Amino acid sequence: MTPNSSEDFPNLLPNYKLWLEHNGGYVFGPGAYALLKSIHDTGSISEASKALKMSYRYAWGVIQKIEKKLDAKLIIPYKGGKEGGGGANVTEFGLSLMDLYSKVNDQFSDFIKSIE
Amino acid sequence: MTPNSSEDFPNLLPNYKLWLEHNGGYVFGPGAYALLKSIHDTGSISEASKALKMSYRYAWGVIQKIEKKLDAKLIIPYKGGKEGGGGANVTEFGLSLMDLYSKVNDQFSDFIKSIE
Numbered sequence: 001m002t003p004n005s006s007e008d009f010p011n012l013l014p015n016y017k018l019w020l021e022h023n024g025g026y027v028f029g030p031g032a033y034a035l036l037k038s039i040h041d042t043g044s045i046s047e048a049s050k051a052l053k054m055s056y057r058y059a060w061g062v063i064q065k066i067e068k069k070l071d072a073k074l075i076i077p078y079k080g081g082k083e084g085g086g087g088a089n090v091t092e093f094g095l096s097l098m099d100l101y102s103k104v105n106d107q108f109s110d111f112i113k114s115i116e
Numbered sequence: 117m118t119p120n121s122s123e124d125f126p127n128l129l130p131n132y133k134l135w136l137e138h139n140g141g142y143v144f145g146p147g148a149y150a151l152l153k154s155i156h157d158t159g160s161i162s163e164a165s166k167a168l169k170m171s172y173r174y175a176w177g178v179i180q181k182i183e184k185k186l187d188a189k190l191i192i193p194y195k196g197g198k199e200g201g202g203g204a205n206v207t208e209f210g211l212s213l214m215d216l217y218s219k220v221n222d223q224f225s226d227f228i229k230s231i232e
Contacts, residue, residue: 009212010186012136012143014220020128027128070126096125104130104231111227115220 013116018108020101027069032062033101039063039075040090040098070097129232134224136217143185148178149217152210155179155191159203186213 019029038048049059063074074094079086135145154164165175179190190210195202
């Protein structure tokens with residue numbers, strides 16, 4: 001991507017970070033999306049935080065911050081299960097939030113490709 | 117903006133940060149654009165850094181980092197002038213970079229409004 005006026009202008013490409021806001025404040029961005037997706041895929045906050053190389057405490061904090069801001073649960077932890085260690089399911093609300101972010105991000109991604 | 121499936125989903129709006137990359141690395145974002153625009157408007161790094169509440173040293177560092185990455189001058193400092201204190205002019209290259217960023221940012225801004 002170069003301006004029309006200059007032939008030896010360096011090649012520059014646009015990139016972006018996308019997030020969702022609620023009442024004018026940051027709520028949900030790429031980090032939270034990746035975490036929630038990993039919890040959904042692995043069924044466990046512990047596995048998800050390991051996969052994303054963050055501490056369990058940090059991952060749990062990310063989830064709780066969003067839950068507080070939106071006054072809704074993103075995940076339901078449970079005890080027991082096949083391995084006996086418990087796990088976590090992403091709620092319908094959490095899945096809707098993931099879908100929304102993913103949809104907007106895809107639109108952004110398509111748009112940025114169209115202007116490069 | 118809410119998913120189709122849920123009526124009491126909280127209202128969420130997308131927001132973004134846009135930047136330009138060169139050879140896969142961050143080069144020029146909203147902070148650098150604001151600084152360069154302010155230097156162009158005031159004719160002075162000193163005035164621009166005051167207006168943006170950053171130190172002269174920091175502002176100068178922002179400019180030099182971009183100049184180094186793109187191997188081109190963004191501004192030409194000069195001595196003397198009407199007030200005797202000198203100032204700085206934004207180069208044609210710097211103006212082209214501002215135009216490019218501004219153009220892409222306008223496209224992003226229009227796009228985000230269209231999907232809200």
